[in-house]
Amino acid sequence: MPCWPNDIDPESLNRLPVVKRQDLEPAVQSIYDEVTTRSATSVAGLQGPGGIMLHSPSLVAVHRAYNRALRTLPELGPALTELAILVAARGMDQAFEWTTHEREALKAGLDARTIEVVRRRGAVEGLPPREAIVIRLGREVFAQRRVQPETYAEAEQLLGRRALVSLTAVMASYAGTAVLLTVFDQQLPPGVESTSPMP
Secondary structure, X not given: OOOOOOOOOOOOOOOOOOOOHHHOOHHHHHHHHXXXXXXXXXXXXXXXXXXXXXXXXXXXXXXXHHHHHHHOOOOOHHHHHHHHHHHHHHHOXXXXXXHHHHHHHHHOOOOHHHHHHHHHXXXXXXXXXXXXXXXXXHHHHHHHOOOOHHHHHHHHHHHOHHHHHHHHHHHHHHHHHHHHHHHOOOOOXXXXXXXXXXX
16 A cells, blocks of 8 residues: 555545535536546546546636647647646656656657656757757746747747647646646555656
8 A cells, every 4th residue: 555645535646535426516527527537638537637626616627628729739749749748747846747648648659768858857969859949948947937039939940839839838737737736745546656756
């Protein structure tokens, strides 16, 4: 049995109890069903941000719709989207988010070498240019809290404006998810080892 902090609910694996479907308004029950099926927009089920967000019925529908839009942006594609999520998870040092999305990134076709560069904060030289600029941009945002003009210009040139706006929205949203996971201290399920370098 894993050794979790005393304030962790054994069912939700975070500080909140699991929301019961019958306690939700009918309009929110369909979102509950989406979360529990671990769909493309809910990779962690009730033991993750989807389960946490169900505690705020007025926000959950908007959050789910925005998340669905972000996860399916054609201008980024699945691999770059998952890379952006990993960059945000690493920038926020969020182990649950990192571990969950590392698996998703590999499924999406992101090269393991690129993932390792993000994990270890390694050099981006030798990576495909679009992947390298996503990592560099994210590192500047999360470490320096600003983006250098040269980095921005290169990102716009390599990605285009539309994809750059989309990329930034993905990073921003998953940085917010990292805050949510951290405040409620979401734990990984039993048998799932953290693959992040963070404690």
